[in-house]
Amino acid sequence: DSPKAIxxxxxxxxxxxxxxAVKGNSGTLSSTKDTRxxxxxxxxxxxxxxxxxxxxxxxxxxxxxxxIECGVRRVEKTQPQTRIIGGKPSPPGDWPxxxxxxxxxxxxxxxxxxxxxxxxxxTASHCVGNFSHGDTSGWTIQLxxxxxxxxxxxxxxxxxxxxxxxxxxxxxxxxxxxxxLFQLQNKVTFHEHLRPVCLPEPDRLLEPGTNCTVIGxxxxxxxxxxxxxxxxxxxxxPVLNRSLCNKWLEPRELNVTDGMICAxxxxxxxxxxxxxxxxxxxxxxxPNSNRWFVGGIVxxxxxxxxxxxxxxxxxxxxxxxxxxxxxxxxxx
Numbered sequence: 001d002s003p004k005a006i007x008x009x010x011x012x013x014x015x016x017x018x019x020x021a022v023k024g025n026s027g028t029l030s031s032t033k034d035t036r037x038x039x040x041x042x043x044x045x046x047x048x049x050x051x052x053x054x055x056x057x058x059x060x061x062x063x064x065x066x067x068i069e070c071g072v073r074r075v076e077k078t079q080p081q082t083r084i085i086g087g088k089p090s091p092p093g094d095w096p097x098x099x100x101x102x103x104x105x106x107x108x109x110x111x112x113x114x115x116x117x118x119x120x121x122x123t124a125s126h127c128v129g130n131f132s133h134g135d136t137s138g139w140t141i142q143l144x145x146x147x148x149x150x151x152x153x154x155x156x157x158x159x160x161x162x163x164x165x166x167x168x169x170x171x172x173x174x175x176x177x178x179x180x181l182f183q184l185q186n187k188v189t190f191h192e193h194l195r196p197v198c199l200p201e202p203d204r205l206l207e208p209g210t211n212c213t214v215i216g217x218x219x220x221x222x223x224x225x226x227x228x229x230x231x232x233x234x235x236x237x238p239v240l241n242r243s244l245c246n247k248w249l250e251p252r253e254l255n256v257t258d259g260m261i262c263a264x265x266x267x268x269x270x271x272x273x274x275x276x277x278x279x280x281x282x283x284x285x286x287p288n289s290n291r292w293f294v295g296g297i298v299x300x301x302x303x304x305x306x307x308x309x310x311x312x313x314x315x316x317x318x319x320x321x322x323x324x325x326x327x328x329x330x331x332x
Contacts, residue, residue: 068118068190071097071198071291095215095232097197097292100142101127101182101278102157107140112216112279114294115143115196118187120327123278124297124314125169125180136160141182144194156194161185164326166319176257178299178314181326198285198293199324204317206261206295208241212283214263214298214311216276237263237281239295240310248308259318261296264310281313 073094099113099121113123121141139160162183169177188194206212215234245262246255256262263281281296296313 068196069291070196071285071293072195073290073292095234095282096144096193096195097282097294098215098232098279099123100145100217102140102142104138107142109217111277112298113141113182114280114297115188115194116199116294116323117196117327118190119184119332121182121184122280122294122297122316122323123180123182124178124299125165126175126178126299127278128163128165128180136163139163139182141184143188144191156188158184158186158188162330164330166322173255173257175300175312176259177319178260179297179316179319179323181323183330187332197280197282198291199320200293200295200317202317202320204293204295206239206283206315206317208239208244210239210283210295211236212239212263212281212295213237213292214276214279214281214296216279216298237265237311239263239283245310245312248310256312259315260299261313261315262310263296263313266308 073096097115099115100109101111101113101121101123102108103110111123111127113121113127116122137159141158141160143156143158145155160182162181164181164183166177166179169180171177190196213234213236215232217232240262242256242258242260242262249256261281276298279298280294281298282292283295285291285293294316296316299312299314301309301311
């Protein structure tokens, strides 16, 4: 089962085929071997290539995997932690879908995003700024890392081919339709530290009380003196009833539309903050599942973690059809 195990470790659901070739001075002799071969010979792919000797011939392994499994984390805790403001650091590789949006030749951190396929990153339209209709060469997307300043072996930096902000962003109602897409110049290679998150179904409802997790490199204190974090932090927050959220924000004359969702606590204390913009609000596909989908994108809020001032997120289920349409339109 080794070939399938290798595909699984890379985040794929299925093995197409595998081959073990012996390469030498006389050319390459290749044979395709399936699971039944390894069982019959009481061996596996690892043993076959581990027996390599320092000779003129050597083994080459070719694998063909398919169907990447979205939303799977490399590390899964046995108990959800309810401890970004009020949060806790995430271990390296814990959230393989997270992206950092870097701008300019100095690659300054602007916003977060989330990988949704091998060539597309979802973020917030307010992160795009003046780059949306201009030269995209100023953008760099950093993937596969949890520490922004690290040079991880697993990390990848990608240039941007296209930026697609939502055409109705901030029109009519402040902060509405706050989603945008980055198309990468080249498709990324998936591995256990770099995987796509799942997109929800367009009719998916995030019920009030659903506990989701917001992650990002944002400030841990609501202060101008506070700086963006070097490592990812995470905090669990419950989805709030939209009408209740509007009631809390009514004195501020702000409106939470059906393209937005609120998450947080009435007493505050746990929230996203400056620097988390564009990052994902991640929810389990089912209560005990180890798969996650992006339910929201960090959009706006009044201060951070204050009572009755929850974080407001772009409500991703509303935009899934638009997202898929753009991905299909610009597919390579």
